[in-house]
Amino acid sequence: MTLGTQKILSPEEIAVRAGEQLSFLHLPEPGVFAERALRLRALAEGHAMRDFLLFVAEVAEAQHRALSRPLAVPLPSAADVAAAAHAGEPLLPADGPMPWPRAAVWRESLRELLADLARHVAEGPARATALLLAQASDEHLETQAGRLRSGVMLGLDLAGAPLIAAGLQLHWVRLVQQTAAAHAGGPVVPFGRIDDPTACPCCGSPPVASVERLGAEGARYLACGLCATQWHYVRIKCARCQSTKGISLQSLVAADGGDADTRAVVQAECCGECGHYLKLMHPARDNGLEPLADDLASLTLDLLVSEAGLQRHGQNLLLLFGEADEAPPPGQGH
Template sequence: MTISQASRLLSPEEIAVRAGHQVEFLRLPQAFDLFSSREARLRQVAHDHAMRDFLLFAADIAHAQHVALQSFPTVSLPDTAALEAAAMAGKPALPAPLWPRDPQWIAVLRKMLEGMLPAMQTQEAAGTVIRNVLQLTDQEIEQQADRLLNNIMFGLDMAAAPLIAAGLQVYWVHMVTAVQKAHGADRTAPFGRTDDATRCPCCGSLPTASISRIDADGTYRYVHCSLCSAQWHVVRIKCTHCEGTKGIHYQSLQAEEVSSAAAKKEAIEAETCDECGHYLKIVRMERNQVVEPVADDLASLTLDLLVSEAGFQRHGINLMLLFGDPEAPETDPGGGH
């Protein structure tokens, strides 16, 4: 496989935005189908995939997340004063590294993992990792969660990380949806724009990927949060790391034997920036309506490897598959996997 690269002219999205068209800025996660849709896509892309076993394990995690989210217990949420203060300061309302986590999230995580164990009888390695996490104390789990939410690789248990991250994702999705529900008819209140457009406006986390979504007015690009799964609008041909608009290219995997003229356009591409040297993948619903940012990001690891070999650094992270040196004392807080 090779990387095909293409620059883009101004898209209809940029033209519409510049003309004053009002694009919905924020799309909050939908608890009823967020993780079930992810599970379905993971099982679909796992077919004949080199990472089949891992993708199916990720699908099992997504299933457990869906079940847990449907009956999440009551947890502490920010009050009106805290929400207003965050909005005035241009900060996320539920900041991942700073939010005082409710102990209930660990109870939900343990229940999730216990529920997964019966299906792991034929997956010895996965079952061992689950049992190891269940044997951790609450304090040890919290320490691992702190490292995950602060993007610290030093001391992070790389095998346990996806499971602990799965519990954190369910917790943050629940909080975002619960806060929104408390504000009634407004679909996104009290969340809105923050001072850092490169991170999630709800929890301040890095993105996993972006997705071009189709609606009645056209196709628009949203960036998908790695933690709470909120999606916020960022126009295309704009770097999600440095916010520059120069030197933006789209790179994808193409079979060597297929000419560029005859090749079908890939639904998954890497948007690279020559100015800052970062990239983030984009999944395109106009080319495949069932793409899902987390699932398709996992299934396109080869694209990450080739773009990284070309000298680009990822802006973002997929909490289901982390890369890094757990022995290294220092990491780049702006990096991903």
């Protein structure tokens, strides 16, 4: 495989193709984790990362079972909604000081998720890690969650990190869904545009990838890797530095030299100004596409674009680059 470059549309062409009736926000659907699991299992067939993709599919299925069970979480008040909207900030910041994002219920939910996962996976390192993490202290879970969210590799338990991430994803999807339902029809819409267009309007996280949504040709949405919300963002603008200069699309070129630019399901949108890239995905070329799953399965594209000197911008909490600099405390990691 090698890289190929595609000509991109001008802002005017994108506006014409997308039309004027675009929805700014798409909140996570109840079946978000089930769809992710199905896609991961489909992508795993014949894939070099088959075992990992199948394990993440098991995790997604456990997340779906957990999300299907009623569990109330602390929610923001109408005053909180109004304050966030006035400040132009996300209502449920993943790293903010507000009380509801990482309330104690997320740890309880994580432990239930881990116990359920352990019942569905075979004996081995993954099951042992899930059981061990389920017994970890509240302090350990919070410390690991904080390191994972901030990207601090020092002391991060790489074996347990994807499971911590799964618990955080589950909690924030619940938060977004229940907040939207609780404040539907209220005086202020709970989720809308915020001052930083590159961050998730719900939780403030960076995107995992971008998606050209079906039914909106030429319109690109950024997809949150934490709460699975998608929000509209102009396609020729860098999702990191917001520059419109030096933007190019890179694709994996098939060994047969075919026109990969017009058939590639996943491409890299590269910025020559800041030297970063974010994947752009095309559901019209494969309607089973799911942003987080397809990001995991397209690691080859990451490697090739990185060799060209660009840095990854997309944040996938289930995909960690590098190694931990320090082992976790004894008995609290795998």
